[in-house]
Amino acid sequence: MRDVFEAGRYDAAGRLGELEVPRADVTVDTPALLPVVNPHIGTVDPADLEARFDAEVLITNSYVLYGSDDLRGPVLERGVHDLLGFSGAIMTDSGSFQLAEYGEIDVTTAEILAFQREIGSDIATPVDVPTPPGVDRERAERELDTTEERLDTAAAFDPGEMLVTAPVQGSTYPDLREAAAERAGASGLDVFPVGAVVPLMNGYRYADLVEVVAAAKRGLPESAPVHLFGAGHPMMFALAAALGCDLFDSAAYASYARDDRYMTVRTTEHLEDLERFPCSCPVCVEHIPEGLRAADADERERLLAEHNLHVSFGEIRTVRQAIRRGNLLELVEARARSHPAMLDGYRALLDHAGQLERTDRVSKDTFFYLSGDSPRRPEVLRHHERLDRVEPDGERVLLTEGSASDEFDESWRVRPPFGPYPRALSDVYPLTAELPDRLDDAAYEAAAEGVARLVAANPEVAFTLNHEDWPASALAAVPEAVECRNLDG
Numbered sequence: 001m002r003d004v005f006e007a008g009r010y011d012a013a014g015r016l017g018e019l020e021v022p023r024a025d026v027t028v029d030t031p032a033l034l035p036v037v038n039p040h041i042g043t044v045d046p047a048d049l050e051a052r053f054d055a056e057v058l059i060t061n062s063y064v065l066y067g068s069d070d071l072r073g074p075v076l077e078r079g080v081h082d083l084l085g086f087s088g089a090i091m092t093d094s095g096s097f098q099l100a101e102y103g104e105i106d107v108t109t110a111e112i113l114a115f116q117r118e119i120g121s122d123i124a125t126p127v128d129v130p131t132p133p134g135v136d137r138e139r140a141e142r143e144l145d146t147t148e149e150r151l152d153t154a155a156a157f158d159p160g161e162m163l164v165t166a167p168v169q170g171s172t173y174p175d176l177r178e179a180a181a182e183r184a185g186a187s188g189l190d191v192f193p194v195g196a197v198v199p200l201m202n203g204y205r206y207a208d209l210v211e212v213v214a215a216a217k218r219g220l221p222e223s224a225p226v227h228l229f230g231a232g233h234p235m236m237f238a239l240a241a242a243l244g245c246d247l248f249d250s251a252a253y254a255s256y257a258r259d260d261r262y263m264t265v266r267t268t269e270h271l272e273d274l275e276r277f278p279c280s281c282p283v284c285v286e287h288i289p290e291g292l293r294a295a296d297a298d299e300r301e302r303l304l305a306e307h308n309l310h311v312s313f314g315e316i317r318t319v320r321q322a323i324r325r326g327n328l329l330e331l332v333e334a335r336a337r338s339h340p341a342m343l344d345g346y347r348a349l350l351d352h353a354g355q356l357e358r359t360d361r362v363s364k365d366t367f368f369y370l371s372g373d374s375p376r377r378p379e380v381l382r383h384h385e386r387l388d389r390v391e392p393d394g395e396r397v398l399l400t401e402g403s404a405s406d407e408f409d410e411s412w413r414v415r416p417p418f419g420p421y422p423r424a425l426s427d428v429y430p431l432t433a434e435l436p437d438r439l440d441d442a443a444y445e446a447a448a449e450g451v452a453r454l455v456a457a458n459p460e461v462a463f464t465l466n467h468e469d470w471p472a473s474a475l476a477a478v479p480e481a482v483e484c485r486n487l488d489g
């Protein structure tokens with residue numbers, strides 16, 4: 001792995017980063033969106049992607065160019081940047097997708113890598129085997145072996161300045177994904193796509209997607225730039241970014257437009273159902289749905305694709321700003337409320353709170369408690385882990401939601417969902433959290449878990465808990481040795 005990626009500020013496992021692409025002499029700010037450009041179908045002109053959408057990088061398919069009677073000659077002669085009219089970084093795919101769709105392709109990894117180098121690709125891809133979700137384990141392992149051989153071939157290839165990807169496969173077996181990621185990370189290759197996840201996204205299987213990506217992340221070095229192959233809908237960018245994905249490619253902006261589908265970050269609308277456009281991008285300001293429906297097919301497709309791109313790039317900017325400010329998980333939570341399958345994805349993400357906690361930064365914007373899922377966030381986990389290691393000063397200690405008391409050696413505050421903490425930490429993140437007045441039971445239960453951890457770490461201390469009418473489910477989680485008093489009772 002060449003030293004081309006620098007991760008800056010973190011939020012959960014999401015990060016702002018810079019990917020240096022030496023052959024293009026471009027530095028790509030991440031998380032970044034790579035629009036997929038089909039060299040045969042110019043839905044949106046690549047020059048427009050650069051000029052009007054500020055696209056720093058795009059992805060196109062070298063196998064399509066390789067196999068094209070009319071484009072192969074020109075791209076070899078002029079190079080892929082000149083052919084497409086794009087001066088930013090160009091990543092090229094290898095035909096793996098065609099392999100997955102049609103079962104075979106007529107090019108080897110060595111041939112297609114040489115072709116990608118020859119046409120001036122900046123980030124090239126070997127021919128990996130995209131094993132779909134849910135296949136039997138034997139097939140997943142066998143195909144993974146083939147992918148590993150292709151990565152060996154790629155690692156032995158002289159790419160010059162061109163970066164080369166090492167796709168991570170392994171179907172829906174987290175242990176295979178993790179092992180594949182470890183080997184990819186050790187291959188000497190540069191960028192790490194998590195492959196064959198499109199069927200999961202098309203099937204709204206966001207929880208399964210989270211398991212696959214989390215496993216790949218566990219196997220990769222922290223400094224590895226990670227590409228989520230085929231991340232189409234902007235609804236899931238925040239979720240994927242929170243897992244630590246840095247690059248997203250989207251063919252959906254164009255394929256949706258072809259079917260008259262109009263993206264929003266929350267939904268997909270059909271053009272025929274729209275009375276007015278719920279968006280303020282240039283397309284939606286200048287047109288009304290009726291006008292678009294009356295336009296000719298090519299014009300309609302182009303304008304819808306442009307709108308879809310505006311929404312997609314806008315969501316990437318929203319994700320970056322959320323990481324900068326430190327409220328990415330609040331954004332993920334908001335997006336999770338767009339669709340039940342997204343909620344499953346968010347809940348699966350929180351199953352990996354320990355993994356997210358390792359890179360989460362210590363202080364961020366105010367923690368917003370937004371639902372009964374918020375107590376499972378990494379910030380709460382981290383506070384609970386700290387409680388395993390702190391010692392109160394004294395033998396009789398009060399933990400209270402109310403005021404301090406001289407009857408005790410020391411008085412600590414208690415606050416859902418975190419639990420107890422010394423008063424001196426009251427102004428320290430995340431204990432400055434904003435909570436709704438109407439809390440879920442889960443918030444009190446998490447606070448009770450914090451109490452239990454403090455008690456377990458200090459068996460010689462006599463604790464009293466003054467609470468404001470906690471629900472029975474939370475009080476049941478408080479150890480019996482703790483004397484509980486209801487301040488509201």
Ligand SMILES: [Zn+2]
Pocket residue numbers: 277279280281282283284285307308310
């Ligand atoms: Zn729009």
